[in-house]
Amino acid sequence: MNIVTGTNPSLSREGQGVGQQQRGLDAPGAASSAAELPRIKSGVAPTPIPSPEGEGLKRDWSREEIRALFDLPLLDLIFEAQQVHRLFHPRNQVQLSTLLSIKTGGCPEDCGYCSQSAHAATGLKADKLMDAEAVLAAATEAKAAGSGRFCMGAAWREPKDRDMDALCEMVAGVKALGLETCMTLGMLTRGQADRLAAAGLDYYNHNLDTSPEYYGEIITTRTYQDRLDTLGHVRASGMAVCCGGIVGMGESREDRVGFLHALATLPDHPESVPINALVPIRGTVLGDMLADTPMAKIDDIEFVRTVAVARILMPRSMVRLSAGRESLSDSAQALCFLAGANSIFTGDKLLTTGNAGTDADAALFARLGLEPMTAEAGR
Secondary structure, three states: OEOOOOEOOOOOOOOOOOOOOOOOEOOOOOOOOOOEOOOEOOOOOOOEOOOOOOOOOOOOOOHHHHHHHHOOOHHHHHHHHHHHHHHHOOOOEEEEEEEEEEEOOOEOOOOOOOOOEOOOOOOOOOOOOOOHHHHHHHHHHHHHOOOOEEEEEEOOOOOOHHHHHHHHHHHHHHHHOOOEEEEEOOOOOHHHHHHHHHHOOOEEEOOOEOOOOOHHHOOOOOOHHHHHHHHHHHHHHOOEEEOOEEEOOOOOHHHHHHHHHHHHOOOOOOOEEEEEEOOOOEOEHHHHHHOOOHHHOOOHHHHHHHHHHHHHHOOOOEEEEOOOHHHOOHHHHHHHHHOOOOEEEOOOEEOOEEOOOHHHHHHHHHHHOOEEOOHHHHO
């Protein structure tokens, strides 16, 4: 089905390979730069665990290898992911991030999941770009609430050159507060990427959304290559790449394999990998199609599997629980942290959708014995 046009639906949410013969693990050896991940008894070659300094990071993952990881018994998969996680990241620490919509609504893209698309009938009014003073006030509040990272998002196909001065002023101001900075503004030219980098932007977010094969079912106004081109401009500018996607959009497990394969075989792994669960919003193509159906929420266990596989494939990356986290139970979130997720967006709102809220997150952290990561540790 093309979700943009709403024709010929095919929306099985069940993971492919469910019920297949489960694969076991041999006992792992001691972790070191020369150690190996536990051997998968399916003929798939074991993957060397790279050193914490990043030497030997694997970037030639095959879909067969990724499929085999998805098919592991859940407890073996999470155990393997947690081993990898502890080699590269502080244990029991999760980065708190805040996301602010600095320009809401009116985006000309036709993404089937997005309430800010001009093609969606959500009643969301288009706003002008916020002024820098208001953005800095929000960033100051976020820092006081414990966030170490501040992300700014604008509903554009791409920023106009006339907006760059204001955007750079925001970046410099937030950076001066001691916060890690991130923006998501749509496609960038190389010159725009260079300007944002010069202003001090740490990360630029531009998601691939899903697998190359399923992408055309979700959006038609921007190609997969357009997204890859923007990632190339970001990387060439010296900024860190934030790139992930959305699960639960009607894709198959094979599409989730393809999505993570696309990320893990980039020339350099994204430093930040947000994993979103679809929030079906009435008025969007996906929201109207999936609302009030069992397919409106991805299976929690399949979501945890996706997080765990992402951690194993991209050991040094921050794996971020992003939109849709409020639909996960506390137990499911705990499994995600065990599987290697080490960043969340906190606060009551993400762009235009609801979020768990700072108080709820503090209570969950206290129950799980987790600590907020410092801004320095997250860089």
